[in-house]
Amino acid sequence: MKILLSLWVCLAVAAPLFSQQDNTKNPFRQLDSELPTPNVYRNAAGAPGHMYWQQQADYEMDIRLDDEQQRIYGTEKITYHNNSPDPLDYLWIQLDQNVRALDSDTYKTSTNELGERMTLNQLSRLEPSFEGGFNIDYVRDAGGKEMTYHIQKTMMRVELPQVLEPGAKTDLTIKFWYNINNRMTDGGGRSGSEYFAEDDNYLYTIAQFYPRMALYTDNNGWQNKQFLGRGEFTLTFGDYDVKITVPADHLVAATGTLQNEGDVLTKKQRDRLTEARKERVQPVVIATQEEAVEREKSKVKKEKTWHFKAENVRDFAFASSRKFIWDAMGVEQEDGSVVMAMSMYPKEGNPLWERFSTKAVAHTLRWYSHYTFAYPYPVAWSINAAEIGMEYPMICFNFGRTEADGTYSDRTKYGMIGVIIHEVGHNYFPMIVNSDERQWTWMDEGLNTFLQYLAEQQWERDFPSRRGPADKIVDYMKGDKQYISPIMTNSESIWQFGNNAYGKPATALNILRETVMGREQFDYAFKKYANRWKFKHPAPADLFRTMEDASAIDLDWFWRGWFYTVDHVDIALTSVRPFRINTMNPVVENSNLRKQQAEAPRNISSIRNEEIGQTYDEIDTTLRDYYTDYDPLESTILDEAEYQQYLDGLSEEERATLEADKYYYELSFKNIGGLVMPIVLEFTFADGTTQVERVPAEIWRMGTDEVTKVFPFAKEVTSVVLDPFLETADTDTSNNYYPSRSSLNRFDLYQSRSRGGSENPMQRNRRSQETQRSNGTGSQR
Structure with a gap:
């Protein structure tokens, strides 16, 4: 009995290691002090409260695009509905184009460094040279x-003649x-023009174009934080009635539904569009x-006015050019409605865009709807624009151009598909689930990047996704903490913007789904969040609380570690x-x-x-006695009798445990990085x-430095x-093995000659086929 009990003692639960005095260091303390107090507007479950309200702003606009001067002229009527319980004596209006004004704080507060080689675009960012900004x-x-x-x-306060009750x-x-x-050439940006010198034409992707x-x-x-360039746009929902006047030979894509097809499209275009609505x-x-x-x-000098209407959207954007090719197809929703997936792109995007763009739009709508809710708008546009990826309701601008010979690299192909999925996906976050981008970039970019990863993997097996799986965030996580910000940092103050706002939150959600909650529980809770807050304005606490409320899983430790710390x-x-039990x-x-x-x-x-030749007792055998040949490990009949007596004294349960003769392994773990996580073992x-064993993160709740199990x-x-499937973002896997493993490192033999030019694989394949033909050999592929 003593031997059995000695083993069982080591299985006892340890006493808590956190005293009341140092509970602030406990990663399992609740988030109550960090999250806002629930109220009648946002309840403790993470849902809109019974008195939730939100404002509405409706717009009627007449816009003219001057293709000669590259200017936007506009008049807008705003109808502002005060649905709040508060009387308002002034209104705040965003003037985001003022980020390009000559006195913009963006120029004044940006830090710069000069390299040995600088492009004109890089130089243009060093000082204001473009006379941008709104003229009111x-x-x-x-x-x-x-x-x-x-x-x-970048803000305008309008004084009301009387209080808006x-x-x-x-x-x-x-x-x-x-x-x-x-x-x-004017410092980049989310909106603007692109000039094509070879045919003397412009392609316009226009957004943030109205107050x-x-x-x-x-x-x-x-929400009147100044726009400095990073923290994007926080807007209210409303209905839009917009007329856009452009050169008559331009094609226009925009937020909303075109109201006057007969005025701006040819009969041939209208017939093709009717056919596209039937195509799946x-x-x-x-x-x-x-x-x-x-x-x-042609460059026609006349103008046409395109008329669009959109209901319950938070913004409006459009694209216009005479260079546009246009294709479309219908996407059937679960309720039987049809959404139009459409693309416009210049010839410089082909054959890449005609093959992939609209299908990528359709694919995104299908899979984002699967994980959230049915797409509620009539159309989703993808517009080709060099060196940009940007989103607006029902329309987005995406990069992806081929080489002059029509070839493209795999990086270009997958980058283009990925950016289309990402930007179309933004229709869900934040265009519908309308989070505060000016304050929390991660709430739209991080959530959207996570869904982008899921959609990419549904596009093609082993799609080369940049972000999502835990192992892809390791290099960032183990970096210099001086240059890493917590996710819960204002958009304008983030170190390593892409990793912080896109990569880390997307990875965190993927870890929640794969390792902490499981796919079924996560998908249910995430869908609940999306549906609770569609066409509303969620805050971080609403996401955190909903995920816990819908799953019955306490995730405060996870939000704290991944979102509030580095x-x-x-x-x-x-x-x-x-160990093994002593059988006796x-x-x-x-x-x-x-x-x-x-x-x-x-x-x-x-x-x-x-x-040694001979020992003394080998020379003089009289020195030998009983103990000379004594074998202490040779059992006797008395030993066997004592063993039987021991067995007779055991209970049936104790005897069964003894006969099972199990192997016991005591594993010790050390938390070096500070972030508590589940322990996954193979x-x-x-x-x-x-055999895989999964130990919840709560094993660390009694002490975060070391645990034994x-x-x-x-x-x-x-x-x-430890972590055999690379699912916890462990930054050092060299200490994850028993017995320990050493990895084989390789070095390059010095090469005195260059490997060659920068041709893409398609170009190399063409050259290979040409070489085979010239040599009289057939293709080897």
């Missing part, structure tokens, strides 16, 4: 009276214009490449100690001891002492079989691997 001609009330306003950089609405009209920036109402919410009041498999070309080339040459994951398997059987135990002694290493003196047994098995273990 007037702001008038519903009666046409001039209103008082004050412009504060709860439940009331007010109208104001703004007339404005601004110079359209060339995205390729837009700032968002007023229950939890933040006015292959895109139908509405405007061909040959037609686009003819328009490039700790990383590095859990080491520090020791593996094998003298035959078995003595045999085991004899084997251990035979296998035990011998000291050097013992080995060399074998060279055991390999002597017979070659394996015993695993019983019926078979002997030969090896153990």
Whole structure:
């Protein structure tokens, strides 16, 4: 009995290691102090409260695109509905184009370094040279009276002639214009023009082109943080009625539904569009490449006005060019409705775009809807624009161009498909689940990047996704903490923007899905969050609380570690100690001891002492007695009798445990990185079989530095691997093995000659085929 009990003692639960004084260091303390107090607007379950409200802003606009001067002229009427319980005596309006004004804080606060080689685009960022920004001609009330306003950089405060009471609405009209920036030469940007010198034409991707109402919410009041370039756009929902006047030979894509097809499209284009609405498999070309080339040459001086309407959207954007090719296909929803997936692109994008773009749009709608909700809008556009990826309701601008010979690299192909999925996916986050981008970039970029990864993997097996799996964030997580920010950092103050706002939150959600919650529980809770907050304005606490509320899993430790700290994951398997219960059987135990002694290493003196010719007792045998040949490991009849007596004293349960003769392995772990995570182990047994054990992260709740756990098995273990499937973002896997492993490192032999030029694989394949033909040999592929 004593031997059995001695083993069981080591299985007892350890006492808590956190005292009340140092509980602030406990990663399992609840997030109550960090999250806002639930109220009637946002409840403790993470759902909108019974008194939740949100504002509405409706727009009527007349816009003219001046292709000669590259300018936007516009007049807008804003109808603002005060659905809040608060009286308002002024309104805040975003003037995001002012980020390009000559006195912009963006130029003043940006840091710069000079390299040995600088492009014109890089140099253009060093000082303001483009005269951008809104020019406001007037702001008038519903009666046409001039209103008082004050412009504060990228924000404009409009003083109301009388207080806007709860439940009331007010109208104001703004007339404005601004110079359209060339995205390729005027410091980049999300919106602007691209000039094609070879045919002297422009391609316009136009957004942030009108003064837009700032968002007023229950939890933040006015979101009037200045736009410095990173923190994107926080907007309120409304209905849009927009007329856009452009050169008559331009094609226009925009947010919303085209109201006047008969005025702006040819009969041939209308017939093709009707056919496209029926097609579900292959895109139908509405405007061909040959037609686009003819328009490039024509440069008609007349103008046409395109009329679009959109309901319940948070923004409006459009694209316009005479260079556009246009294709489309229908995407059937689960409820039987049909959404139009459509693309416009110049010939410089072919054959890449005609083959992949619209299908990537359709694919995105199908899979994002699967994980969230049915796409509620009538259309989703993908517009080709060099060196950009940017999203707006129902329309997005995406990079991806071929070489002059029509070939492209695999990086270009998958990068283009990935950016289309990502930007179309933004229709869900934040265009519908409308988070505050100005404050929390990760709430739209991180969630969307996570869904992008899921959709990419549904596109093609082993799609080369840049972000999502845990092992892809390791290099960032183990980097210099001086240059890493917590995810819960304001958008304008983030170190390593892409890793922080896109990669880490996407990885965190994937780890939640694969390792912490499981796919079924995660998918249910995530879908619940999306549906609770579609067409509303969620905050981080609403996501955190919903995921816990819908799953019954306490995730406060996870949100705290991954979102509020810069700790990383590095859990080491520090020791593996094998045990077996002492059977008390003298035959078995003595045999085991004899084997251990035979296998035990011998000291050097013992080995060399074998060279002694004769010992004294070998010379004089009278020195020998009973103990000379005594074998302490030889069992006697008395030993066997005592063993039987021991067995007779055991209960049936104790005897069964003894007869099972299990192997016990005591594993010790050290948390080096500071971030607590589940412990995932793969055991390999002597017979070659394996078994995976998953230990929840709560094993660290009694102390985050070191833990020990015993695993019983019926078979002997030969090896153990910690995090065998690379699912926890462990930054150092060299300490994850028993027995320890060493990896083979390779070095390059010095090469005195270059490997060659930068041709892509398609070009190399063409050259190979040409070489084979010239040599008179057939293709080897």
